[in-house]
Amino acid sequence: VSYITLTTDFGTHDWFVGTMKGVISRLAPRTQVIDLSHEIPAGAIRTGAFALTAAYSFFPKKTVHLAIVDPGVGTGRRAIGIETSNYFFVGPDNGLLSWAVASEGIKAVHSLDNGRYFLPQLSATFHGRDLFAPVAAHLSSGVPLRKMGRHLKEFNRLPWPEAKQSRHGIAGEILYIDRFGNGITNIPSHLLPSQAGRLKIVLRRRHVCPVAPSYNAVPPQCPLGVVGSSGFLEIAINGGNAAEVLKLRVGLPIEVRKSEPRTTRVPI
Amino acid sequence: VSYITLTTDFGTHDWFVGTMKGVISRLAPRTQVIDLSHEIPAGAIRTGAFALTAAYSFFPKKTVHLAIVDPGVGTGRRAIGIETSNYFFVGPDNGLLSWAVASEGIKAVHSLDNGRYFLPQLSATFHGRDLFAPVAAHLSSGVPLRKMGRHLKEFNRLPWPEAKQSRHGIAGEILYIDRFGNGITNIPSHLLPSQAGRLKIVLRRRHVCPVAPSYNAVPPQCPLGVVGSSGFLEIAINGGNAAEVLKLRVGLPIEVRKSEPRTTRVPI
């Protein structure tokens, strides 16, 4: 069995994703297709890049991770395939794949320009069906990446917003808001000082919550910081929706500070 | 081929469900995963319990039904596996599984505490990926449930809201509202007197509709009661949305009465 994952902004209301699976099933009948998400906001390359980064490593080796958030479809933007030590990544060359491959050993990057591996007709608007799905299917069937197009020395990378040491602690930002309203930050757990119980999170110059080991370590409906399942600090509310209550949005700066024992909690 | 079904409140906007499928595909590559629903409202244990109850029996024997609506994740709440005559059920021990197993012969209940069957690292917030998905994968591959943890004599059960005989007929409540706006009640078809054409439904002290054999037995846009596909009485509108028009909500009391020939229909 081999696997292809899909991460797109196509939604599931239309026939787009199903059609890509049809194309894959014709070319690679033994390949299983697994949806990561089709609800990346339209054109939101960074959101797609983060979702792929959070999920890709839980799949079997040799899985082909196909990601399409592609506002430049139909222009001259390149399509690329990247082979790493463990996986293949396929998508437009707009940075979408760059965060996920950053911690993988990159073995080769190729332009996807060999039309022999596309559908016979290439539409102007749906390369997911006509180019990416067939290329991913051929890769999952064992066709070597080097046959798909010319070798590339460079590809486009998105800058990763590094968390930084600040005067009072660590300064970061919200990267992603999930379905529960949790705000995932760019602060990895290893940057947090070890005495997590004594850390507090500051948003819009106000202390809003402590860092705690789990949702239930604070009373119901209280906000907290917690190291989430992706290994990053998340801002959450025990039993509630932090994005709504705290007005979180992607890009919002946050700071983690050591908690002074005498700090007064400011109402939010 | 073996099967795992998934019933969660994770939604499909993020990578959570896809990541669980990745974990399953690594541990049990021949297992097929089928989504029941990922749109259980966040933390709505009863809604999840009902969805599982309505669907589980249509799957092949030995299917592993994995359900996760788990507001207590990261606290000391137990994770359990239940083996019945026909299936396995896996989830948090908060009552979520209890309605579905109530009509199955329970063979054994085990705590899921043997970390050997988890992912190597257990996050505080995503036991779906780190504990439940691997346990379900191992079960579907044939590992016996008794190896997963200690035998339990008890587990948590949700009280089932029994429909009752009332002075004028049968008193029940709305249990679930589906995508079409149909309100599924807790009144099973076998409690309805046989002359269905002569029964009426009373909501908020008003007679709102007759019980009829199918949607089209009443004129378009008229409300009716109909025995739905789960075997319970449903309140629907022929070609319309009963939840919106009749302001149905989960928990709303309803009554079924024998229809007096002279009853005047009160406008709604």
Added chain:
Amino acid sequence: VSYITLTTDFGTHDWFVGTMKGVISRLAPRTQVIDLSHEIPAGAIRTGAFALTAAYSFFPKKTVHLAIVDPGVGTGRRAIGIETSNYFFVGPDNGLLSWAVASEGIKAVHSLDNGRYFLPQLSATFHGRDLFAPVAAHLSSGVPLRKMGRHLKEFNRLPWPEAKQSRHGIAGEILYIDRFGNGITNIPSHLLPSQAGRLKIVLRRRHVCPVAPSYNAVPPQCPLGVVGSSGFLEIAINGGNAAEVLKLRVGLPIEVRKSEPRTTRVPI
């Protein structure tokens, strides 16, 4: 491996689709099920017919395309199966299948009335689970269509809204609005005169946009007409949502005219 596709208005919030997959997995364990869409608006037969038409031809031969948008469930409406040169189509006889099969060579049409291929109990409201899923499963396992019920000479067809020559060009209408807000029209690419760069689209008596080869052929946020991936003219906005900005809706008339060099662009 054999395939069944699903196109329904069932949504994915409830257990309906998952239950159908359970039924299929019991009867045809080697069949893969692929979702085309479950978000067809409730009862919108034409929308479902268009989605099926746009997608069906990308699947392997012998795929069983099961479509259910079935406001007449529980009445006497017929269920039908259609065998074409390449595929099987299964659904209610309300026109839903008729656009897709129009360009296929029809080999046989049968009523689905042989209860031997249904589930033992047929509910009044969920023929997707009790009738259509088992029939599709048996077809995908190789049971001949003729065993499913009597041969039919006729079935219900939806009129296709033909684009027409108008005094100034081609008159058509919006058929479908996709997740990106693109309005897909009924004007096939072969009706467009070849000098696409010189064509303009008229909506509500105003010239709103040129016809262009790709989204990026016009400046960002500008509207355009483009031949979409289904082979029909679409109205889109480069980087934006045409349905919202231009107030597109299904059925809205549009006209394509040859662009006069001196035409002044009217603000929208």
